[in-house]
Amino acid sequence: MTSNDIPGAVIAGPALWPAQAHVPSVLGRQLVIDRGEGSFVHTTDGRRLYDGTAGLWHANVGHGRPELAQAAYDQMMRLETYHTFARFSNDRAMELAERLAGISPVPDPKIILNSGGSDAIDVACKLARRHWQREGREGKKTIISREFAYHGLHAFGTSIAGLDFNREGYGSASLVPETVRVPLHDADAVARTVAEVGAENIAAIITEPIQGTGGVNPPEDGYLEAVQRICRENDILLILDEVITGFGRVGSMFAAERYGVSPDLVTFAKGVTSGYAPLGGVFVSPRIWQAFYVDSPDTPVLRHGATYAGHATAAAVALRHLDILDDEKLVPRVAELETVLRTQLDGLAERVDAVADVRVGGFLGGVTLAEGLAADKVTDRLVDLGFISRPLRGGTLQISPPFITTDDEVVAFVAAIEQAVVDEANR
Template sequence: MDGLSGIPAESGNMSLVDRDREAFFHPFTSIKDQKTNGAIVMTAAEGCRIRDASGSEYLDGAAGLWCVNVGYGRTEIADAIHAQSKALPYFHTFNTMANDPVVRLSERLLGLAPANMKRVFYGSSGSDANDTAVKMLWSYNICRGKPEKKKIISRAYAYHGVSVASGSLTGVPMVHQYFGLPLEFARHVSRPDLYRDAPARGFSSQEAYSSFLARELEEMILAEGPETVAGFVAEPVMGTGGVLPPPRGYFQEIKRVLDRYDIRMVADEVITGFGRLGQWFACDSYGIEPDLILAAKGLTSGYLPLSAVIVGEKIWRVFEAASDDGRAFAHGFTYSGHPACAAAAMANLDIIERENLVQRVAEIAPDFRSIFTGKLLDLDIVGDIRTAGLMMGIELVANKGEKRAFPAAAKIAGRVSLAARRHGLLLRALPNSDVLALSPPFTVSHKDMEMIAERARAAIVGITAELRQEALL
């Protein structure tokens, strides 16, 4: 990999793999798999390419976990972190304390966000941003004298995090199993799925399907009691739930229901924020009018952990009025508004603006789609390719005409993902479905997109041949 240096393993890759087995508890990883197969230890990256300790090189088609938007190896961000760490490496933001980069970042985010956004609250992850949103909704209603308004409605297979509160909002079954989740406050309605659910229910019109989903939400609100429901949280495009763009008119129909029952809208833009769909925020793409916006991944492109909850006028106005008696919003984290993280975010936003990367996403998104549909849609097990900006979901099926799924235990997407690694490609197999997710850095070249598609094709073709031998096709 040209120009890609790295930190060599002290005693070779196997030494690091063995040490990993003995020391590191991996998230979202089978302990049995870690013991049997070992870890892939990454050591260096540049642009869209990443290298492991054995010297193997990969095209990163997933930008880490949907987050390395400006690509790897951006020295401007590293330099900003270094400079801030020398000047002020850390100080808290409790009790009216602040620091220069977080003040500047807050002003900048409000300038990029929808006009009704008034303040910014910081954490370190999308999970804690969702937790913060839950507590803000609860506090907002307590301040209004409506403490019983606590339930929050999410959607099946949505992903909002894995902490106790955010994991309850998440609708992915594996996040609930073995943890006693979800907690009682969380409810879930259907996810919008134009490939499977809409035709199965007999909807040929996206608008009619949107109206149906809004009615389902309203029925749940009425069944629970509108006086008990505080908010509705949704990703503009569902990520982990299958890369599912909303049907036309969906969020407008949802808003009419929420307004009718005094329920606040929370837009989880942890994946979609900062240009992933070709606009700074996906709220602008889909006409969403949020009361809270949650952001993380693209805020620093993953160079340091930072999340933000951007607070809308309705909620801020109530908080501000309630503070007249001297009460504090008694919530926050040791690293809320961390100066080095804020400096990383500022440098990241500088790159996005200087290189016009949001507009670039909008310009290359049609090619992103056409390259993959051209190279993959003819394959026997590729049932659907859906995109929004630089997000893509490739759904694998046992029968295209019937949209028949593979047995869940076969884990076909996982097998394709492993095969893709052998071809030098990293992509994501999503949980609870045979969907492969792609979300490359905004700097991805047309040549790289072609290579990613070719390697994905090779992986799918190889697994298809195995499935025929196993009589699964």
């Protein structure tokens, strides 16, 4: 079929292609955000909306922070950036890496910086495979991931996705070969899969500590510890995707700390700058990095790097952002907000039959609707009520407001969800 054979009229629209969208469903009804302050954003058509998702899980310190704008301005007036290839680096990237090493969930790490979470996933998966190739164990290439997993949409992230709609349509079962999925919470199934595939063929197991896009799924008790044990017993690397959970979202700086696991690689992004600059990266354990630091002409080179890896302005923003987290004690504040959110969602589930399930992990919540209710219709109704949520897999509503939100705003948000759900159920 050629473009001339496509049935139906082609809709004209803005030049910007909407991301992750059935385009005809959103054209003409897009919400264009032009301003943000605190936990609220404003649209070009005059709406003031509570940002119940913190953008895409990232606006942890809220919108419109002048100190972060000032940090970017000051850095750009000194040096916008300089690359970090070979002998060259820049002072801000060096400073940020040292700061991150001091709070890392991986002891004695090296830090690879890049531009975001999808970048970080590609690096981590490549590095896991590179590690085993360097050790002469060429068969260890397979990456195991979980059902409903989301790890960004670069080539590796697409390949290890546990959401089938993010994997389909590219001409092969997996853009990068040697990937396998396991069920959501079943550690025994992980062990069986390792036995079936063969540990000699598996480079790493990757998991989000709390799944985000897959429906806000916290780990069942003991699950992450069991996966870690399987990795250790079978000489498989453990990668934690902390792009959402890192930098305080779970009430500790990293979910690895909350759940008591010691990964070999940890990816991060969103919360390192609260979205004020595009930045991500990977914490790399000594088990992996030391071989690349041996004083020998035979030491291998990791052939990875990007123009904006260690971007000086992004690093300056991250450094100031980490100050804000500390100065305003926002990570312990998340633990308080988790209690408020859990209380409110438990009450919602008790009162409203149209709510099938609620889940909370840190200041992350998911409200799963009863079968037959459309989550997208509920989130549209929420906008009418002045609140932003997102429909996730399984008819689930996303809850992840900024850390600076008030208890009363959380209560109001959940009350609005209740009204929107009831309205949709009664249509």
